[in-house]
Each structure stands twice: as structure tokens, then as C-alpha cells.
Amino acid sequence: SSGINAEYGGDVGAFRKSLWLEHLGEWCEEYENPGSIECMRKVNEVARANWEKYVADEMDEPMVGHLVSYPITVEQDGTVRPLEGFENFPDTEAAVLGGKSAMLVEKLTT
Numbered sequence: 001s002s003g004i005n006a007e008y009g010g011d012v013g014a015f016r017k018s019l020w021l022e023h024l025g026e027w028c029e030e031y032e033n034p035g036s037i038e039c040m041r042k043v044n045e046v047a048r049a050n051w052e053k054y055v056a057d058e059m060d061e062p063m064v065g066h067l068v069s070y071p072i073t074v075e076q077d078g079t080v081r082p083l084e085g086f087e088n089f090p091d092t093e094a095a096v097l098g099g100k101s102a103m104l105v106e107k108l109t110t
Helices: 010-024 037-055
Strands: 072-074 080-082
Antiparallel strands (some): 072 080
């Protein structure tokens, strides 16, 4: 089917669909119900595959869209850590987990 079902229709549905097409590069059946576990799994699958392509030494095939997973892992106890080997974003010195700011209150930066 094309588009978003009636629950997610109208202008909001059309806007959501255009954003997803832009960021995900394709429209899949799983996106028909944005609140479903199937949709979440598909978005995560595309984002993870794009991350793997982004950090590869050579990109054998292009990314699908431009959404990538944030390079973190969340432990069972809620501890957030950068992916192993990615304490900083590729090609930068910017820390994945960020840091405290002298300018912003802690609630905004932690």
C-alpha cells in the first residue's frame, strides 16, 4: 500500500512520510504504523546498516538515506557507553558521550 494508514493520515501523516523518505531513503511497509515494534526494528536496522557503511574503511555500497545509529550502547542497568572503538565520532575529536559545559546547566548536558 502507499502512504500512511488513516490513523496517521492527513497533513501530519504526509509530513511524517516526507521526513522518513528523506532520512531513510525509501518507503517500506513497516513504516505504515509508526508506533509498531516492526517499524522500530526496521528503522533501527536501516540506521545500524548505515552506521556500518559510514565507519567502514571503504564503502562498497551506498547508504540507504542518511540516518545512522548513534554510536552508543545501553547496558542492562541503564549505563550508557560509546560503542567499542568509538569514544569519539569518526574523523573528529568530539566525544560521543559529550562532556560538561561551562556555559550550560548540567541538566542540558548530561
